[in-house]
Amino acid sequence: MLDTLNVGHGAVALGIGMLVGLERERKKRRDEEPAAAGLRTFAITALLGYVSMLLAGAVLVGTTSLGLVLLLCLQYRHSPRKAPDVTGEIALLLVLVLGALSVAEPELAAAAGVVSTVLLALRRELHHFVLQQLSEQELRDGLTLLTVALVVLPLTPDRFLGPYNVLNPRTLCTLVVLLMAVAALGHIAMRLMGPRYGLPLSAIASGFASGSATIALLANEARRQSAAVRPIAAAAVLSNLATITQFALVLSIIDRHLLAPFLPAVSLGVLVTASYGVLLLAPWRGISSSSAVHPGDGAFNLWTALIITLALTGIALLSAFLLEHLGHNGASIAAFISGLGDAHAATASAASLVVAGRLQMAELVVPGMMALTGNTLTKCVLAFSNGGYDFARYLVPAQLIILGTMWLGMLA
Structure with missing residues (x-):
């Protein structure tokens, strides 16, 4: 049954997907390898996790995650790139899980989404710190x-x-x-x-x-x-x-x-x-x-x-x-x-x-x-x-x- 609580938690899931997707979309615009997933893909994936959890619980979320992994494997098989963007694909799976988590723990899901986005955005700085400093x-x-x-x-x-x-x-x-x-x-x-x-x-x-x-x-x-x-x-x-x-x-x-x-x-x-x-x-x-x-x-x-x-x-x-x-x-x-x-x-x-x-x-x-x-x-x-x-x-x-x-x- 649709109520205010479900709408609010769904908005959290959508916000997580759009936040991570925004960072990934900007990465595609920079002088780096193009990524398959962008703003729309991450937002839809977060909503997919949320709806799956809302309808059938953890079983459907697990099935959806397995299907997403198979789609990523097919994408890699037909991709001309030699080195896949593993970080981006793991982030896509994480967004699916965080979307599902938004049903019961929206605060925890939102916090994890923000932290994930920060880690993705600080890629160059973190690499420079580890390798140079x-x-x-x-x-x-x-x-x-x-x-x-x-x-x-x-x-x-x-x-x-x-x-x-x-x-x-x-x-x-x-x-x-x-x-x-x-x-x-x-x-x-x-x-x-x-x-x-x-x-x-x-x-x-x-x-x-x-x-x-x-x-x-x-x-x-x-x-x-x-x-x-x-x-x-x-x-x-x-x-x-x-x-x-x-x-x-x-x-x-x-x-x-x-x-x-x-x-x-x-x-x-x-x-x-x-x-x-x-x-x-x-x-x-x-x-x-x-x-x-x-x-x-x-x-x-x-x-x-x-x-x-x-x-x-x-x-x-x-x-x-x-x-x-x-x-x-x-x-x-x-x-x-x-x-x-x-x-x-x-x-x-x-x-x-x-x-x-x-x-x-x-x-x-x-x-x-x-x-x-x-x-x-x-x-x-x-x-x-x-x-x-x-x-x-x-x-x-x-x-x-x-x-x-x-x-x-x-x-x-």
Whole structure:
């Protein structure tokens, strides 16, 4: 029975066929091999899939797909072309399936149609990237990242083990994947946007995942590229924007009223961080070739990710050891110790105590700032240990100034 819903879903199927067919029609007009299927063929094929699914379900769609494959084989047999356009014919089959999918899942079908069209339209750009820009080392790094993320990570047990029951293998493996992804993100940003702006933007983005890990990765990069310590340090300073923003977001998500006492400190912290980072970056000055940051051959270093993971795991064990022996005599001590590993988790724990009524709102101020203090201490230690004096002399004063400004904002 024809109704508004069926007409709408049919329009989606027709739109998918016309969108993909439009790209294929333009391809026929360019200086390439002529294709058999164009705008009309793709639109009709999408409607054919839609009507087949509507009338008889998946059986008729499968039969129609088989018939389309036979027609394509006959077309190839009588075609003078030596190399068939396999991509175009697979796209035609995909349009038939997406037309059928529009009956039950029009949103998914439309999304798949758009993505398919984008992939078809970016043919030359993708080929150029793979053949001319992507290095062998970057390809191997990408395969390593996918293997760890899609094969190793799902098989890792998700339970707490070890001393004090604080080590979770799934969490540790996730951190390794996160560190590799952060390094790869920075590498891609530098390739696309250049070293001056790509590195700071990637540092800010990766800071939302782990501020301490971002500092550690940039410190290693500064040690590797000693002539470009200053711009790398500027990116590390700007990564604090993510830490401060996430600190505020954690408080507001738990209870929006908890953010009010911290607003002066957060505002001053963002202002000082941005100012200090921009002064270090000095975008108004030309960057010399000797001080330019150059992307490495690979997207990331697996051993660096493993070493940083071990270091942060050691901090977690130290925090658990101190808490076990000191007890929970004060929320501020607990927040400082937890903040050595992750300021946001420590802040969330203290804020949850306020929501549960175990702490007053006024008593949250010191634990929240102590969590940031502990996290700042960790960043300073990582800057010295991973980047050396040349990197730390830029970053450590910035961290202390940012932290001191936020404390003044709380006391004012």
